[in-house]
Amino acid sequence: xxxxxxxxxxxxxxxxxxxxxxxxxxxxxxxxxxxxxxxxxxxxxxxxxxxxxxxxxxxxxxxxxxxxxxxxxxxxxxxxxxxxxxxxxxxxxxxxxxxxxxxxxxxxxxxxxxxxxxxxxxxxxxxxxxxxxxxxxxxxxxxxxxxxxxxxxxxxxxxxxxxxxxxxxxx
Amino acid sequence: xxxxxxxxxxxxxxxxxxxxxxxxxxxxxxxxxxxxxxxxxxxxxxxxxxxxxxxxxxxxxxxxxxxxxxxxxxxxxxxxxxxxxxxxxxxxxxxxxxxxxxxxxxxxxxxxxxxxxxxxxxxxxxxxxxxxxxxxxx
Numbered sequence: 001x002x003x004x005x006x007x008x009x010x011x012x013x014x015x016x017x018x019x020x021x022x023x024x025x026x027x028x029x030x031x032x033x034x035x036x037x038x039x040x041x042x043x044x045x046x047x048x049x050x051x052x053x054x055x056x057x058x059x060x061x062x063x064x065x066x067x068x069x070x071x072x073x074x075x076x077x078x079x080x081x082x083x084x085x086x087x088x089x090x091x092x093x094x095x096x097x098x099x100x101x102x103x104x105x106x107x108x109x110x111x112x113x114x115x116x117x118x119x120x121x122x123x124x125x126x127x128x129x130x131x132x133x134x135x136x137x138x139x140x141x142x143x144x145x146x147x148x149x150x151x152x153x154x155x156x157x158x159x160x161x162x163x164x165x166x167x168x169x170x171x
Numbered sequence: 172x173x174x175x176x177x178x179x180x181x182x183x184x185x186x187x188x189x190x191x192x193x194x195x196x197x198x199x200x201x202x203x204x205x206x207x208x209x210x211x212x213x214x215x216x217x218x219x220x221x222x223x224x225x226x227x228x229x230x231x232x233x234x235x236x237x238x239x240x241x242x243x244x245x246x247x248x249x250x251x252x253x254x255x256x257x258x259x260x261x262x263x264x265x266x267x268x269x270x271x272x273x274x275x276x277x278x279x280x281x282x283x284x285x286x287x288x289x290x291x292x293x294x295x296x297x298x299x300x301x302x303x304x305x306x307x308x309x
Contacts, residue, residue, distance in 0.1 A: 016184065027195070034202060041209065045216070049277075052220060056227050057280050063231045067283055067301055080230075080281045111253040111278040 046171075050115065050150045054169040057110050058152045062088050062165055072097040081109055083165070090158040090165075092131050095121070099131075099138045106138065116140050118168040121158070129163055142170035212275060215257040218244055219277035222255050226284050226305065229298045236298040239308065245269070245291050248305055250282045263290050 060066075066082030072093045083098060085091040098106075098119075107113050120137040121129050128135045142149045149170040156165050222242065229236045245263065247256040259273040269288075284303040293308040 020187075023191075027191075031198070038205070038209075045213075052223075053278065053280070056223070059227060059231055060280055067281070069301075080283060110280045112280075 047148055047150070050148050050169055050171065053110075053112060053115070054150045054152045054167055057112070057169070058154050058165065058167045061167065062154045062156050065091075066094065075101060078109065081106070084156070088154075088156045090121070090156050090163070092158075095131050095136055096134070099134060099136055101138070103139055112169065115169050115171050116142070117170070118142065120166050121156075122164050122166060124162065124164075129158065139168075142168060146170045211259060211273070215244060215259065215273070215275035216277065218242055218246070219255050219257045219275055222246060222257075222305075223277050223279045225296045226255075226279055226303050227281065229296045229303045230281055230283060230301065232298065234298055234300055236296075238296045239293060240296065241293045242289070242291055245272075245288065247274075247288050248284055248286055250284050250286045253279050253282050255279060261291050 060080060061083045063084065064080065064082035065084060066078060067080040068077065071078040071081070072091070075097045081098060083090055083094045085094075107115075107117065116139065118137070118139040118141045123129050128137055130136065149168060151166060151168040154165045155162055157163070221240070225238050225240055229238055243261060245258040245260045247258070249256065254276050256274045256276050258269055260268055283301055284305060287305070289305055290307045295306050295308050297304045
């Protein structure tokens with residue numbers, strides 16, 4: 001016959017096991033939520049950064065003539081690219097010079113070397129307009145694997161009709 | 172068994188709980204530092220974007236545009252690299268302070284502004300012939 005064991009001071013092992021498990025699960029959840037929050041903040045900041053750059057660039061393109069004023073006469077000396085002759089009225093000469101520029105040079109001028117961009121001007125039917133028999137587009141289109149893509153559209157005038165200037169910045 | 176004696180399991184459990192709390196304390200402390208750094212970074216970044224927007228705004232609005240604003244931090248304008256650098260310093264310091272400070276950069280898509288250090292406080296952004304001058308207001 002086995003001797004009777006005293007229950008005094010015994011730890012209820014099942015209770016302890018359950019409470020410890022619950023505690024560990026809660027702790028792990030808290031750590032995961034915390035880490036996820038940091039990742040989401042990083043993603044939000046990166047996306048905001050991209051949007052902010054794209055908005056500023058389109059502002060420059062549709063609201064300024066560029067620096068120097070007539071940079072299209074010698075595109076090698078351009079400091080700031082602007083595509084209009086007056087506020088939101090496109091200049092065909094500037095567009096022509098712009099789409100002939102080197103992709104990397106444009107990225108350097110806009111200070112977006114870390115990203116890629118795609119620029120085009122479309123009419124109300126969504127077709128790319130032409131200037132001097134050339135499609136008005138420049139850059140690389142984003143792919144399915146692109147991490148962040150932001151497209152800014154601005155309505156501008158070209159030869160009296162409304163067209164859409166589209167600038168896509170992506171990573 | 173003598174009354175008041177602690178069993179080996181008891182000591183083990185207390186030890187485990189103690190270690191767990193020590194881990195939580197360490198983790199919480201680390202996270203607190205992370206949060207403080209993130210808060211500081213976001214604040215500096217906001218200032219940077221604000222200054223960048225002011226420069227672009229003055230440039231787009233044309234010759235004669237003048238804007239008065241203020242900055243909580245000391246900042247550097249770098250026209251060659253088209254960057255603005257916001258120091259974590261909130262008042263004028265020695266060159267060693269600037270070297271040791273945390274800097275948050277943001278870009279400006281133009282270079283028509285001067286390269287200069289601007290002190291925390293009020294500053295003026297003025298477009299003079301498509302060149303955006305940024306000066307500290309005394």
